[in-house]
Amino acid sequence: MSLMERLERLNLVDGQLRGLSVRVEKATTFHRAQTKQLDLERNRTEEAKANLLQVKAAYGVVETEAKALDAQIETSRERMDTSATAKEYNALLVELNTVKNERSKLDETMVQQLNEVERLEALVAESESSAGERESVVATAAQEVKEREAEIAERVSELQTERDQAAADIPPDVLDLYDSLTKQLDGEATAHVEIESFRHKEFSCSACSMQIPFAIVSNLYAGLGRVQQCTNCRCIMLLGEEVRTELDKDSKKNAKRREKAAREG
Numbered sequence: 001m002s003l004m005e006r007l008e009r010l011n012l013v014d015g016q017l018r019g020l021s022v023r024v025e026k027a028t029t030f031h032r033a034q035t036k037q038l039d040l041e042r043n044r045t046e047e048a049k050a051n052l053l054q055v056k057a058a059y060g061v062v063e064t065e066a067k068a069l070d071a072q073i074e075t076s077r078e079r080m081d082t083s084a085t086a087k088e089y090n091a092l093l094v095e096l097n098t099v100k101n102e103r104s105k106l107d108e109t110m111v112q113q114l115n116e117v118e119r120l121e122a123l124v125a126e127s128e129s130s131a132g133e134r135e136s137v138v139a140t141a142a143q144e145v146k147e148r149e150a151e152i153a154e155r156v157s158e159l160q161t162e163r164d165q166a167a168a169d170i171p172p173d174v175l176d177l178y179d180s181l182t183k184q185l186d187g188e189a190t191a192h193v194e195i196e197s198f199r200h201k202e203f204s205c206s207a208c209s210m211q212i213p214f215a216i217v218s219n220l221y222a223g224l225g226r227v228q229q230c231t232n233c234r235c236i237m238l239l240g241e242e243v244r245t246e247l248d249k250d251s252k253k254n255a256k257r258r259e260k261a262a263r264e265g
């Protein structure tokens with residue numbers, strides 16, 4: 001296996017390792033976001049429940065006050081019925097009207113409180129139901145994380161062995177370059193030569209799409225130098241089968257041309 005083939009294999013295995021960890025990361029991120037959402041919904045439920053208790057307690061207080069006023073109204077009426085003089089009667093009437101006013105204000109308050117109770121009960125029911133739905137989403141997400149991690153545990157050791165094999169016999173300086181490029185370039189340390197125009201000997205880098213000098217391609221083809229890097233993005237350039245075949249054809253044509261020239265010359 002040539003150095004280029006080894007690098008290609010190493011890159012492939014590294015890509016698989018990255019792909020696996022990305023899947024776990026995705027599952028973990030989703031689980032975290034859903035758990036946070038669930039916490040918010042539970043807090044909202046608790047808050048609504050606490051408010052509901054407060055409003056109900058306040059309603060209880062007002063209800064007691066209202067009952068006391070009702071009793072007072074009853075007493076005033078009885079006293080009016082037995083009043084001896086018009087003066088006394090009128091004084092009792094004024095008192096009765098004042099109490100009745102207070103009582104009707106309490107009615108308004110109680111209606112407002114009952115509306116609030118209704119609103120909060122609906123809010124509690126709604127947040128409880130959405131928290132319930134969220135709980136099952138969180139449970140599924142947790143399961144997903146576990147499955148992805150189990151998947152990784154099995155595959156990582158297999159891939160690690162494959163990586164060691166692929167890395168074997170790659171000269172240390174090339175491996176160092178590969179590893180540091182992998183870090184710098186977010187994973188992709190290698191790129192393929194792509195044909196822009198074979199006739200004009202124009203080639204580009206598959207990673208950055210920039211044109212690369214023909215010297216890089218011909219060095220790769222001739223197996224000169226250990227590695228060739230893209231002059232733009234610094235990726236280690238690899239020569240694919242397709243480009244190699246084209247170059248093979250071209251070099252045969254050139255050989256024939258040379259033979260013909262030699263015969264004629």
Ligand SMILES: [Zn+2]
Binds near residue numbers: 206
């Ligand atoms: Zn490039």
